[in-house]
Amino acid sequence: MGRSxxxxxxxxxxxKRFAGGITAVDHLDLDVGEGELFGxxxxxxxxxxxxxxMMVGILRPTEGTITIAGHDxxxxxxxxxxxxxxxxxxxxxxxxxxxxxxxxLVAEVYRLPRGPAQARxxxxxxxxxxxxxxxxxxxxxxHGMRQKIVLAAALLHEPKVLILDEPTVGLxxxxxxLTKDVLRxxxxxxxxxxxxxxxxxxxQAMCTRVGIIDNGRLAAVGTVDELRRASGPGSLEDIFLRVxxxxxxxxxxRVFGLGLGGDQS
Amino acid sequence: MRAVLAAKWRMLLGRWGWGRGASxxxxxxxxxxxxxxxxxxxxxxxxxxxxxxxxxxxxxxxxAAPGLSRVAGPSGAAGFSGAPAALGSSGLxxxxxxxxxxxxxxxxLASAAATAFGTLYASSDLELLLSWxxxxxxxxxxxxxxxxxxxxxxxxVLGLPVLAAFGAAARAPAWYYVLLPFVTLVLLLLPTGLAxxxxxxxxxxxPAHRAREVGxxxxxxxxxxxYGACQLLPAAVQTTSALGAGLASLPLTSxxxxxxxxxxxxxxxxxxxxxxxxxGIGGSALAGGLVLAAALGVVPAVxxxxxxxxxxxxxxxxxxxxxSAARPASEAGVRGAVGEPASEAATRxxxxxxxxxxxxxxxxxxxxxxxxxxxxxxxYGLVIVAVMVVSKRMVGAEDASTFALGAVPxxxxxxxxxxxxxxxxxxxxxxxxxxxxxxxxxxAPLTPEQWLGAKxxxxxxxxxxxxxxxxxVAGLSLARLTWAETAALVGAVAAAAPGAxxxxxxxxxxNPVFDAPDPRRRVAPxxxxxxxxxxxLYVGGTSALFGLVLAAGRALDRAVCAGAGAPGxxxxxxxxxxxxxxxxxxxxxxxxxxxxxxxxxxxxxxLAAAAAVERWE
Numbered sequence: 001m002g003r004s005x006x007x008x009x010x011x012x013x014x015x016k017r018f019a020g021g022i023t024a025v026d027h028l029d030l031d032v033g034e035g036e037l038f039g040x041x042x043x044x045x046x047x048x049x050x051x052x053x054m055m056v057g058i059l060r061p062t063e064g065t066i067t068i069a070g071h072d073x074x075x076x077x078x079x080x081x082x083x084x085x086x087x088x089x090x091x092x093x094x095x096x097x098x099x100x101x102x103x104x105l106v107a108e109v110y111r112l113p114r115g116p117a118q119a120r121x122x123x124x125x126x127x128x129x130x131x132x133x134x135x136x137x138x139x140x141x142x143h144g145m146r147q148k149i150v151l152a153a154a155l156l157h158e159p160k161v162l163i164l165d166e167p168t169v170g171l172x173x174x175x176x177x178l179t180k181d182v183l184r185x186x187x188x189x190x191x192x193x194x195x196x197x198x199x200x201x202x203x204q205a206m207c208t209r210v211g212i213i214d215n216g217r218l219a220a221v222g223t224v225d226e227l228r229r230a231s232g233p234g235s236l237e238d239i240f241l242r243v244x245x246x247x248x249x250x251x252x253x254r255v256f257g258l259g260l261g262g263d264q265s
Numbered sequence: 266m267r268a269v270l271a272a273k274w275r276m277l278l279g280r281w282g283w284g285r286g287a288s289x290x291x292x293x294x295x296x297x298x299x300x301x302x303x304x305x306x307x308x309x310x311x312x313x314x315x316x317x318x319x320x321x322x323x324x325x326x327x328x329a330a331p332g333l334s335r336v337a338g339p340s341g342a343a344g345f346s347g348a349p350a351a352l353g354s355s356g357l358x359x360x361x362x363x364x365x366x367x368x369x370x371x372x373x374l375a376s377a378a379a380t381a382f383g384t385l386y387a388s389s390d391l392e393l394l395l396s397w398x399x400x401x402x403x404x405x406x407x408x409x410x411x412x413x414x415x416x417x418x419x420x421x422v423l424g425l426p427v428l429a430a431f432g433a434a435a436r437a438p439a440w441y442y443v444l445l446p447f448v449t450l451v452l453l454l455l456p457t458g459l460a461x462x463x464x465x466x467x468x469x470x471x472p473a474h475r476a477r478e479v480g481x482x483x484x485x486x487x488x489x490x491x492y493g494a495c496q497l498l499p500a501a502v503q504t505t506s507a508l509g510a511g512l513a514s515l516p517l518t519s520x521x522x523x524x525x526x527x528x529x530x531x532x533x534x535x536x537x538x539x540x541x542x543x544x545g546i547g548g549s550a551l552a553g554g555l556v557l558a559a560a561l562g563v564v565p566a567v568x569x570x571x572x573x574x575x576x577x578x579x580x581x582x583x584x585x586x587x588x589s590a591a592r593p594a595s596e597a598g599v600r601g602a603v604g605e606p607a608s609e610a611a612t613r614x615x616x617x618x619x620x621x622x623x624x625x626x627x628x629x630x631x632x633x634x635x636x637x638x639x640x641x642x643x644x645y646g647l648v649i650v651a652v653m654v655v656s657k658r659m660v661g662a663e664d665a666s667t668f669a670l671g672a673v674p675x676x677x678x679x680x681x682x683x684x685x686x687x688x689x690x691x692x693x694x695x696x697x698x699x700x701x702x703x704x705x706x707x708x709a710p711l712t713p714e715q716w717l718g719a720k721x722x723x724x725x726x727x728x729x730x731x732x733x734x735x736x737x738v739a740g741l742s743l744a745r746l747t748w749a750e751t752a753a754l755v756g757a758v759a760a761a762a763p764g765a766x767x768x769x770x771x772x773x774x775x776n777p778v779f780d781a782p783d784p785r786r787r788v789a790p791x792x793x794x795x796x797x798x799x800x801x802l803y804v805g806g807t808s809a810l811f812g813l814v815l816a817a818g819r820a821l822d823r824a825v826c827a828g829a830g831a832p833g834x835x836x837x838x839x840x841x842x843x844x845x846x847x848x849x850x851x852x853x854x855x856x857x858x859x860x861x862x863x864x865x866x867x868x869x870x871x872l873a874a875a876a877a878v879e880r881w882e
Contacts (some may be wrong), residue, residue, distance in 0.1 A: 018882060056707075060879070077712070078710045081710040093705075096632045096636050101628075110710060
């Protein structure tokens with residue numbers, strides 16, 4: 001259950017089964033409240049991205065419901081989607097549009113009034129250090145620049161909910177820091193952030209609560225302190241490894257056991 | 266570097282099917298030996314076929330066009346004139362040889378330019394090679410060897426047999442054939458050098474990330490031109506002598522071209538003149554060598570300072586850095602991120618209702634018009650349609666009435682060729698054009714009908730004018746239409762275009778291939794038949810509807826004119842003194858009828874496409 005204010009994201013009995021009977025998400029119940037920064041963690045293939053893609057309407061759940069800011073995604077998809085901003089893990093964009101044209105498209109799709117939308121787009125481009133490249137084609141953008149323009153697009157319509165898949169991957173330190181600041185500020189102003197990440201340090205430092213998904217099931221959820229109390233002492237990394245059953249670390253020394261000359265000493 | 270070259274050589278042999286046989290790997294010796302033998306046989310057979318065809322051609326031209334026997338040498342003087350008696354009293358068509366060598370040089374130039382681009386600028390292993398302890402010059406050296414090796418195959422199968430055929434046709438002495446490997450190499454030098462320089466110039470002018478698209482567009486246009494030439498040439502050149510005269514009149518026989526000097530040298534060698542052979546072949550070899558030397562002198566320096574340096578600078582700098590330190594988000598633009606409940610306003614729709622549709626249509630048009638890979642296919646289709654129309658016109662020039670079409674067949678021809686050519690290129694792949702960026706439309710507050718409708722509108726805007734233009738060209742060149750029929754035709758074709766585009770988009774939505782970089786492969790192959798079948802039904806149905814309205818108009822026109830005692834105007838073919846109200850009303854009625862059918866089809870297709878999108882996983 002969300003700890004602060006109204007529930008902005010709610011999933012109940014969420015299931016996704018793909019063709020061939022693979023269950024990627026298995027009865028997931030989650031609440032994310034207003035002003036909350038929720039970290040969604042899990043090993044590769046655990047179901048994080050599938051969950052996020054269902055939350056933003058890209059995939060249809062096999063079972064269960066998703067509510068965004070009080071709007072059921074199945075019955076009121078347009079209203080629900082209008083309340084959220086989304087940044088995918090792979091920031092694929094329209095390569096033949098410029099950054100400014102892409103933001104204009106976003107403004108038009110979200111039906112923002114033209115003048116204020118233009119001003120806000122210019123402001124976001126300035127903040128995210130993209131102003132000089134705003135008229136370049138997106139096809140010429142680096143991965144980090146794409147991440148930032150996607151973040152700008154997600155923020156442009158002033159959503160209530162941000163859903164981000166690995167938002168800091170591929171960003172340089174300054175951009176990563178800026179992104180984290182933006183997310184904190186967003187939550188401080190009452191927005192809800194649902195963010196998946198592999199960087200546990202980021203999750204520990206930023207998130208008000210974290211959820212750990214493993215094999216499609218929610219294995220643990222709560223603040224880091226609550227998880228520590230439930231599963232034993234240590235960092236979030238230790239908790240994560242315990243919860244997901246990967247405590248036994250690989251014998252790293254074996255990687256260097258064989259020299260080029262075959263010397264194993 | 267030697268190790269890299271050896272690896273490249275093995276890869277090249279492997280590409281030709283000789284790798285295993287050449288390396289003699291154990292375990293598969295029997296099968297690889299048979300593959301090697303089979304491929305060698307195929308290559309030799311191919312070369313032999315080229316030889317036979319070329320020899321026959323030279324003999325026919327020599328017999329049919331004895332006046333084309335002189336080849337101007339480097340000084341502009343006659344290169345050769347005497348010829349064996351078997352080839353006619355005045356000798357073999359040496360000017361034709363110059364034209365043939367010129368054409369071959371152009372083919373090698375195009376091939377070498379493509380190979381050089383693929384090898385120098387678009388190769389997947391370039392960054393790997395640059396990261397190895399090799400100098401830029403060594404990397405370039407490897408690439409040059411790759412280009413020459415790749416081009417040598419074509420020269421051996423295409424060039425050498427043609428040169429040998431000329432000797433056989435001219436009954437050249439034995440030492441002529443001894444010269445041929447060297448002459449083949451000379452024939453390769455000039456195009457290869459020019460191709461390197463052309464690539465260099467192109468890469469300086471065209472941004473690297475657009476080069477492939479520009480190349481694709483040029484390739485499509487070149488293909489269309491070749492197709493056009495193949496279609497139109499038979500109509501223009503009816504006899505061997507006309508072909509010979511046509512070839513000899515090409516600018517490729519100019520006395521200032523090295524290929525003309527080479528032809529003069531070969532002709533001299535064929536009749537046993539050592540001096541002529543040495544002057545012609547030597548002059549050509551010198552010119553080719555100079556161009557290649559210039560390319561080898563200029564390209565490495567520019568290559569090393571351009572492509573390589575850009576890459577190295579990029580590697581050392583990494584990703585573009587922010588120019589300023591990150592500012593606190595609260596101070597810089599993130600204010601109000603959740604200030605006013607904007608999403609509620611967005612839900613209500615603050616902007617005009619059509620804003621989203623206009624934005625999506627604009628996006629779609631920009632994505633197509635800025636991508637040469639998209640519109641070059643449409644251009645290619647258009648050129649083919651135009652050539653088909655023009656060639657029919659040329660063939661039927663003496664009896665134009667044979668090709669006089671009515672309005673309905675012209676409608677059928679214009680709309681049909683457009684939707685199956687341009688419409689397929691732009692409409693079928695429209696949904697999969699979203700590619701990996703489809704997360705945007707799927708997560709945006711849009712219904713599938715909204716964004717698919719925008720795609721259909723954009724497609725109709727692209728296809729409609731082309732359909733009208735093609736129909737008008739077909740109508741003006743093939744049909745004898747009255748003004749009323751022409752007006753009805755233009756209106757109806759424009760009105761029919763949205764329905765046809767919607768069908769293409771429906772089929773594309775049901776069978777998308779999102780990962781295909783080539784626009785032609787953005788739908789599953791099985792969708793081609795489905796698309797063809799639906800379009801034939803649609804074009805046939807709208808044509809029938811169009812024909813019915815025109816027939817009704819004609820009947821009404823006749824009745825009105827008969828009642829008024831005046832001849833009919835427009836629709837019945839002869840201009841008279843009757844009223845133009847009926848023909849005009851018929852044109853409007855035809856447009857409205859076809860437009861209504863088109864709208865119904867587009868609406869149904871949009872709903873069906875939306876249902877197909879809902880099934881995506």
